[in-house]
């Protein structure tokens with residue numbers, strides 16, 4: 001079987017096309033002037049520019065981290081363009097009819113029609129193309145419920161006080177190298193605000209698309225759930241197939257006030273590079289949520305793309321009885337490298353966290369889980385359960401687990417379970433003997449392995465995720 | 479229906495099957511007995527095309543087609559079914575999903591419509607009842623945490639669902655209690671329709687009381703050394719395989 005796996009690693013990447021749109025793109029390079037121009041194009045308030053510049057100055061003093069189990073040539077931050085937007089977006093189209101049809105076609109091709117009547121019922125979409133948001137659907141319906149869902153650039157105009165109050169409170173400007181860079185140059189992303197006691201009437205989702213060459217994508221998402229509110233949010237990502245590596249350094253901040261609940265799901269399918277590791281997205285992301293009393297934040301991620309992934313969606317369980325969850329499927333193949341996991345920081349009493357991580361490695365890829373569970377001195381009766389399973393396909397790939405546990409409270413309980421298994425010849429043979437072709441067999445076995453995580457995804461997306469895995473696994477058995 | 483001629487096959491460096499001949503007509507039940515290590519399971523694997531089992535010489539035709547030329551799944555699609563001696567677990571994949579994929583893969587290969595969920599469910603429930611497995615086994619992971627006997631019944635359930643042309647049962651009776659043995663035999667008998675053929679590998683004559691074979695063959699050291707009717711199984715039960723050594727010694731003298 002291993003020979004068969006060795007053979008075919010020709011990968012199919014459905015989202016690899018390039019859209020022909022005329023763009024306004026900054027020349028490459030980064031300095032304070034670039035940041036000022038970017039802020040001016042977006043018509044940002046003065047304080048925002050100040051905030052960005054402070055982040056930039058902090059970033060200049062920082063070193064790119066190298067502790068992750070990934071290996072890539074250092075990024076030259078002066079050879080990237082920090083802003084690119086379709087020219088047609090300059091006059092700010094008021095409705096879908098005014099949006100460049102080529103842009104709409106791009107999303108249609110990706111299976112995300114933006115005309116409301118064609119959309120998945122009950123899902124509102126913010127479509128971000130390179131550095132700008134193209135359209136946000138179902139706005140009126142959401143406004144009726146008092147929910148704000150708009151590009152963060154727009155929120156800076158319309159709701160500056162809300163943005164100012166929360167931006168950088170969960171992921172501070174100088175949190176880490178990539179977060180500082182993002183704070184300096186972030187272009188767009190989504191802003192979500194759910195008022196007190198409101199259950200958001202539909203799924204919210206943002207779809208990120210990188211199109212231009214040599215541009216970085218630096219999106220910023222901020223979700224605030226007021227007391228007792230509830231929201232489920234999903235992000236999806238794709239990029240064209242290019243030989244050069246491209247940088248995606250996002251920051252996501254979640255604020256769940258007392259009794260609020262935020263469910264954040266990601267289906268990440270950035271271009272992973274070819275089988276020899278040429279091209280692909282560097283995905284360096286900081287995601288963190290803050291839970292106040294009785295609040296709950298649940299991260300679910302299905303990561304199949306990117307050449308290099310560096311990502312640790314985390315929860316700060318500040319309020320008593322708050323709950324953090326992390327459900328993750330990370331699939332690597334070809335030469336992909338993923339170092340992903342979570343941090344659960346227990347500060348409040350009786351806080352609970354659950355971590356279920358499923359890593360699947362095929363080809364010559366490397367897949368690492370890195371997780372921190374910290375029980376602070378005040379975390380009386382806190383509990384964590386971690387389950388970390390790795391599945392290997394073939395014998396040239398690697399799976400690694402790096403659990404860190406720090407407990408300063410003797411009443412806190414931390415449980416950790418880890419397993420490593422292989423797709424066995426016996427299992428493959430059984431499936432094939434029952435008439436399934438080897439690819440179908442592997443994808444079924446892998447889907448079974450991921451079941452506990454897929455269960456956490458919103459219905460429509462669970463199906464999508466299963467299909468995505470199937471496509472990603474194509475050619476991983478001979 | 480199945481015609482095996484002078485089959486030689488090896489696993490890794492060891493030749494296990496050394497000139498095996500077997501002719502099976504539609505509707506026939508052939509029992510294969512023989513000492514441990516004789517090559518009975520190997521025969522099942524070679525016929526189903528398992529990786530690592532290499533045919534050195536000889537031929538196998540099924541319905542006039544060269545079986546050895548086909549991939550594992552193509553043989554299954556052509557109607558060959560193997561009930562495993564040691565069924566393997568597939569965690570997280572429910573029996574139901576597994577069988578649905580499987581049934582539909584076979585149907586597609588035959589150019590038939592795939593079954594709707596409702597149609598499939600009905601069929602699956604019936605098969606479950608026939609082998610007396612509680613319905614919640616459909617929701618459990620394939621063989622995940624099943625007892626030895628439950629795994630064997632689950633194999634027969636798959637046989638019933640997949641309606642093969644020829645089924646090879648590799649010790650489907652081992653590890654079964656008396657009642658389960660009858661359940662398995664009943665399940666198999668329900669599938670005897672005068673067209674479907676069976677190769678029943680067993681160590682015990684008792685199974686053959688329930689599943690009446692047309693022929694009994696003794697496999698030893700990779701060859702069929704004796705064939706007969708049901709009475710041959712009774713002989714084996716009574717006197718074991720000691721005579722094999724004698725026969726072999728005589729063979730060497732001659």
Ligand SMILES: Nc1ncnc2c1ncn2[C@@H]1O[C@H](COP(=O)(O)OP(=O)(O)OP(=O)(O)O)[C@@H](O)[C@H]1O
Nearest residue numbers: 489490492494512513514515516517518519520521
């Ligand atoms: N991978 C392998 N490498 C070497 N020898 C093998 C391998 N697999 C099987 N064999 C050998 O082939 C011979 C036949 O094995 P097989 O499983 O077919 O026997 P069997 O007749 O089914 O026995 P049992 O009644 O115990 O089930 C045995 O001697 C076994 O050790």
Ligand SMILES: [Mg+2]
Nearest residue numbers: 518519520563
């Ligand atoms: Mg055997």
